[in-house]
Amino acid sequence: MGIPISPSENNKNRVIFVLEKLHQKLLKLERSFQLLNSDDHANFLRKNNNNPADYRPDITHQALLSILDSPINKAGRLQAVYVRTEKGVLIEVKPHVRIPRTYKRFSGIILQLIQKLNITAVGKREKVLRVIKSPVTSYFPVSSRKIGFSYSSDKLVKMGKYVDAVGDDVNLIFVVGEMAHGKIKLDYIDDFIASKLHILICMCMILQEYAFAGTILIVDDYPNPSFITLSKTYIFQA
Numbered sequence: 242m243g244i245p246i247s248p249s250e251n252n253k254n255r256v257i258f259v260l261e262k263l264h265q266k267l268l269k270l271e272r273s274f275q276l277l278n279s280d281d282h283a284n285f286l287r288k289n290n291n292n293p294a295d296y297r298p299d300i301t302h303q304a305l306l307s308i309l310d311s312p313i314n315k316a317g318r319l320q321a322v323y324v325r326t327e328k329g330v331l332i333e334v335k336p337h338v339r340i341p342r343t344y345k346r347f348s349g350i351i352l353q354l355i356q357k358l359n360i361t362a363v364g365k366r367e368k369v370l371r372v373i374k375s376p377v378t379s380y381f382p383v384s385s386r387k388i389g390f391s392y393s394s395d396k397l398v399k400m401g402k403y404v405d406a407v408g409d410d411v412n413l414i415f416v417v418g419e420m421a422h423g424k425i426k427l428d429y430i431d432d433f434i435a436s437k438l439h440i441l442i443c444m445c446m447i448l449q450e451y452a453f454a455g456t457i458l459i460v461d462d463y464p465n466p467s468f469i470t471l472s473k474t475y476i477f478q479a
Contacts, residue, residue, distance in 0.1 A: 255320035256313050257385075259377055259416040260304055261427075262327045276348040302347045304417055305340050323377050331375045338362075338369035378429055385412035387431045396433060 276298055301324060313319050314336050322334040332354065334340075341347045350370070354360050359371035416427070 255318050255382075255412075257320050257381065257412070257414040258304075258308050258322045259414065260301055260322070260324045261416055262325070276351055298348065298351065299344050302340070302344050305334065306342070309336065309338070309340060320382075321380065323380065325375075325377055329375060331373050331377055333371050333373045335367075335369040381414060382412045384410060385414050387414060387416070387427075387429055388433075 305322065305324075308314065308319070308322055311319070319336040321336065324332040324334060326332075341350060350360060354370050354372070359368045361367060362369050
C-alpha cells in the first residue's frame, strides 16, 4: 500500500539519492556485449588484473529497486535518483521508472543506456533514464544536509535521536556507495556518522522517518554488500 499525501504535504522538501562508483565496463563476447560483474566474469577480471569485488552492478540494481519501492517514493517525496560511475559519468533515474526485477534484464537496460545515452518509456517520449551533465551537486536543492554513514566513522550515534534532531526544513540527500569495499571520498559531506546497528537497519529507520521529509546520506565500506537491501518489508519492520 502507498502512503497517502495530504494537500499540506505537497510543499515539503523531497528526497534525493546518489548512487556512487558504479563500474559499467563492457565485455564483447562474439557478437554481443555484456556488463562486467563479479559473478559471471570473475576469471576474466582476474586475468586482466582487476578485482572482481569492484564490479558489482547488482548492488546498484538492488539499491534502485529498494529506493523506488520505498515509502518515500510511494508518498511522492522522491525527487530524483542519480547514479555516478567510477569514471564520472552521471545518470539520472526518474522516480516513476519501472526497473526490471531481475538482474539479467536490468543489465540489458544498462547496456542500452551506455550505447544510446538515454532510455525512453514504452509508448512515450519521456526519457526515464539518461546521461546528464556533471557535477551532481548542481542538482542539489539549497538548505541540504549531506550525511556520510560509515562503519569507520568515530562518531557513534543513536539513529533515532540523530534523525529526530534533523529539522523538517532541511533537504536530506542519500549518497550510497555501489562497491563491495572501500570508501567514498567526496568533498561535500557535512557529517560522517556510525551506528552499532547494521547499515541496512539504519537506512531503513531513516527512510521510514523521512517518508514525509527531505535528506543526503552517504553509505560506504559495506562489510557484506550482499545484504544491503532496502526492501519495503524491512522498512515497515524497522
